[in-house]
Amino acid sequence: MPRPLGQFEPRRRAVGRRHHHQVEDVLATGPRANLIDAFTEAGQADGVRYGIPVVSSAGAFFCNKSVFARAGITAAPTTWDEVKQDAELIRAKVSGVTPYALPLGPEEARARA
Incomplete structure (x- = not known):
C-alpha cells in the first residue's frame, strides 16, 4: 500500500x-x-x-517608510542582498533604530501555533 x-x-x-x-x-x-x-x-x-x-510558514515582511526615507531609501528591497544593504544604510544614517529584526525565539513559536 x-x-x-x-x-x-x-x-x-x-x-x-x-x-x-x-x-x-x-x-x-x-x-x-x-x-x-x-x-x-x-x-x-x-x-x-x-x-x-x-x-x-512564510512570515510577512514590513518596511517603515519613514525610516527608509530618513536613510535615503526610495523602494522596498526585493532581494536578501538589498535587505542587507538597506539595513546597513539605516544603521549608518538613522540613530536609535534597529534596521532589521527576525523573531526566532519562543515568541515566534507561539505566533505560529
Whole structure:
C-alpha cells in the first residue's frame, strides 16, 4: 500500500522502492497551485514531487517608510542582498533604530501555533 513520504526518510531510497504516489496524482490542481515552490522542493526526488509540507510558514515582511526615507531609501528591497544593504544604510544614517529584526525565539513559536 502506498504511503506518504516520511519527513526524515531518505528520499531516493524511499522513492526507489516505488511505495509513494506523486503529489500530482493525489492532490487536486487548485490546492496544488497554492503551494509555494520553495516549500515543496524538499519533497522532490529526481524532479518529481512526492511530499508536501504539512505545516509551513512564510512570515510577512514590513518596511517603515519613514525610516527608509530618513536613510535615503526610495523602494522596498526585493532581494536578501538589498535587505542587507538597506539595513546597513539605516544603521549608518538613522540613530536609535534597529534596521532589521527576525523573531526566532519562543515568541515566534507561539505566533505560529
